[in-house]
Amino acid sequence: MKKNFIVPVIVVALVLIGILLYLSYTKTNNANTLNQGNDNENNQENLVFIEDFSFGPEEIEINVGESVTWINRDSVGHTATSDSGEFDSSVLGNGQSFSFTFRDAGEFSYHCTPHPYMKGKIIVR
Numbered sequence: 001m002k003k004n005f006i007v008p009v010i011v012v013a014l015v016l017i018g019i020l021l022y023l024s025y026t027k028t029n030n031a032n033t034l035n036q037g038n039d040n041e042n043n044q045e046n047l048v049f050i051e052d053f054s055f056g057p058e059e060i061e062i063n064v065g066e067s068v069t070w071i072n073r074d075s076v077g078h079t080a081t082s083d084s085g086e087f088d089s090s091v092l093g094n095g096q097s098f099s100f101t102f103r104d105a106g107e108f109s110y111h112c113t114p115h116p117y118m119k120g121k122i123i124v125r
Contacts, residue, residue: 047071048120050078050092050112055120062102063125069099078118083109 049056050072060068070080070089077091080098086108089098102108102124112118 045069048080049073050080050118053078053115054118055080055110055112058119059121059123061123061125064102064105066124067099067101068122069097071095071097077114079113080110080120081113083111088113 046060046062046066046068048060048068048070050070051074053074055070062068070092072078072092072094075094077093079091080087080089080100082088087100087110089100091114092098102122105124108122108124110120110122
């Protein structure tokens with residue numbers, strides 16, 4: 001009778017441990033991804049979320065020396081690719097991010113290479 005009770009308890013315990021380990025890994029992996037490549041001198045958070053096949057916000061205004069971080073929240077890969085070649089994130093999977101520091105003033109239009117109708121603009125003052 002004890003064997004019939006112990007086996008399901010052990011199985012449930014192992015499943016719960018597996019879930020906790022997965023959640024811990026996911027949280028750590030996402031935190032590391034968000035911090036990747038952020039050399040922003042001013043510590044200003046300028047985030048652009050990639051969701052529902054669009055950049056949000058579509059246009060962002062920052063100061064010279066600040067960084068922008070793009071975070072992909074879609075289930076498919078996207079890029080943040082400058083129209084004139086200043087930056088290119090390469091394909092970002094879900095939960096991945098890319099940061100770029102803008103050293104010069106100007107307007108920087110960008111798009112998603114796999115989905116060219118996705119467009120955005122960074123205005124640097």
